[in-house]
Amino acid sequence: DGGITQSPKYLFRKEGQNVTLSCEQNLNHDAMYWYRQDPGQGLRLIYYSQIVNDFQKGDIAEGYSVSREKKESFPLTVTSAQKNPTAFYLCAYRDPNTDTQYFGPGTRLTVL
Amino acid sequence: AQSVTQPDIHITVSEGASLELRCNYSYGATPYLFWYVQSPGQGLQLLLKYFSGDTLVQGIKGFEAEFKRSQSSFNLRKPSVHWSDAAEYFCAVVLNTNAGKSTFGDGTTLTVKP
Numbered sequence: 001d002g003g004i005t006q007s008p009k010y011l012f013r014k015e016g017q018n019v020t021l022s023c024e025q026n027l028n029h030d031a032m033y034w035y036r037q038d039p040g041q042g043l044r045l046i047y048y049s050q051i052v053n054d055f056q057k058g059d060i061a062e063g064y065s066v067s068r069e070k071k072e073s074f075p076l077t078v079t080s081a082q083k084n085p086t087a088f089y090l091c092a093y094r095d096p097n098t099d100t101q102y103f104g105p106g107t108r109l110t111v112l
Numbered sequence: 113a114q115s116v117t118q119p120d121i122h123i124t125v126s127e128g129a130s131l132e133l134r135c136n137y138s139y140g141a142t143p144y145l146f147w148y149v150q151s152p153g154q155g156l157q158l159l160l161k162y163f164s165g166d167t168l169v170q171g172i173k174g175f176e177a178e179f180k181r182s183q184s185s186f187n188l189r190k191p192s193v194h195w196s197d198a199a200e201y202f203c204a205v206v207l208n209t210n211a212g213k214s215t216f217g218d219g220t221t222l223t224v225k226p
Contacts, residue, residue: 006155031212040121042202042216043156050211058213090155094212099144099163101206101214103155 003027006091006104013078013085013111021076021107023091031094032074033101036060036087043090049074078109086111114139116205118217125193126225133188133220135203143205145186146214147177150200159201162186173197198224 004025013019025032031050035043045058049068063082068074078085088108092101117136125131137143144163148156160171167179177188186203203217 033213040218042116042218043204043214044216045213048211048213056211088153092156098161099206099212100146100158100161101204101212102158103148105155106153108153 002102002104004091004093004102004104006089006107008107009105011107011109013109015111016080018077018079019085019109021078021089021091021109023074023076023104024072025074025093026072027093027095028071029093029095030071031096032068033092033094034058034064034066034074034076035090035092037090037106038087046076046089085109114207114215116203116215116217118201118203118220120220121218122221122223124223124225127195128192131188131190131193131197131222133201133203133222135186135188135217137184137186137203137205139184139205139207141207142179142181143207145177145179146204146206147171147175147186147188148202148204149173150202150219152199156202159188193222193224195224195226198222 007022033048034046047066049055065077090106091104146161147159150156162179200219200221202219204214
């Protein structure tokens with residue numbers, strides 16, 4: 001799995017519900033990122049965290065929340081305030097030795 | 113505004129033909145440059161990257177890319193495309209002073225004809 005996992009692979013949500021996407025890495029890296037991907041578009045940054053107990057908003061943070069209580073875990077909550085949550089969500093970590101981001105397999109969220 | 117442009121939304125090539133995917137960026141300084149590949153429903157896989165030094169970089173799966181400072185470009189090439197190369201390709205840049213945040217192009221979808 002390249003050291004980073006996301007679960008579940010597919011997620012269905014009813015309108016008005018919050019849902020949490022899991023992202024875990026076992027490589028002891030500090031920096032982690034959440035991106036949203038829509039068809040025909042590149043990745044857009046939702047939130048990122050450079051260290052435990054700290055995180056910053058990215059370009060499209062509205063309607064999302066995160067936590068970073070443990071170095072290995074960076075869960076993303078899609079709240080009911082997110083107007084168009086159906087998308088593919090990708091989590092990544094950054095290897096500080098190479099300044100390179102490596103991605104998890106993604107979670108496809110569909111709002112019914 | 114800082115941006116990454118991939119001018120070609122969709123490219124179709126015949127198997128065995130050569131391939132070039134274009135990427136241009138608009139930053140004041142030279143950023144770190146990356147190419148990723150994504151198969152449908154999958155995460156992104158790193159193909160190659162450029163930080164400094166030799167402007168022609170080799171990557172996995174037979175891909176290479178050339179950094180041209182004068183053109184603010186980082187085009188991806190492959191001499192002979194295989195059917196398994198059909199995927200979506202993303203160019204990304206990182207400013208080394210930007211907390212490692214990446215900016216991605218909108219991607220180029222590659223179709224390979226038999």
